[in-house]
Amino acid sequence: MSDVLDTLAEHRLVPVVVLDEARDAGPLGEALVTGGLPVAEVTFRTAAAEDAIRVLADRGDLLVGAGTVVRVEQVDRAVAAGARYLVSPGTDRAVVERAQERGVPVLPGAVTATEVQAALALGLDTVKFFPAGTAGGSRAIAALAAPFGGVRFVPTGGVGPADLDEYLALPCVAAVGGSWMVPRDRVRAGDLDGVRALVADAVALATRLRP
């Protein structure tokens, strides 16, 4: 795994961020850092994503990645804005290869044995398990880990605090991702104290669940 993925694995949590306004990125970054989780996956689902990545990356104290990267040009825009890792909901060869050309770790989505093999064939050893909640959850990951011993999974999608223990108990789970720590409506409403509290709660829980 790369240094960047090692850092994600140390934090064990990846907040999935959907920002409607780039101006919310600064306060959100503050809430993440003061909440004890200097990590963000800013999704390319809104027009604000690129600017938000830039604002967060420019702080210098956050590991910022781009999520929902589904097109090659988004790889380039994300990297130019300062994203240090990329996440996709599925596995797309062109996206993965562009990320590799740019030297940026990429976590494509994979929930079946065929998809995991496709990621391995592209030279990857860490995948996003998405959407985790409906794709079989921790039992499916444990089953996939049997044949794919060296693969690390980042379950994301439909995950909440109540699911953390079962995912983080699996040695093959590098980190768990989700938006529950950074709810879009709270960020939009400027409730950064509320976001900080959710982040701090998630960090405390993940720390308690450390092996």
Ligand code: 3PG
């Ligand atoms: C993602 O892009 O990873 C998911 O939309 C996050 O899923 P969640 O909102 O259910 O946590």
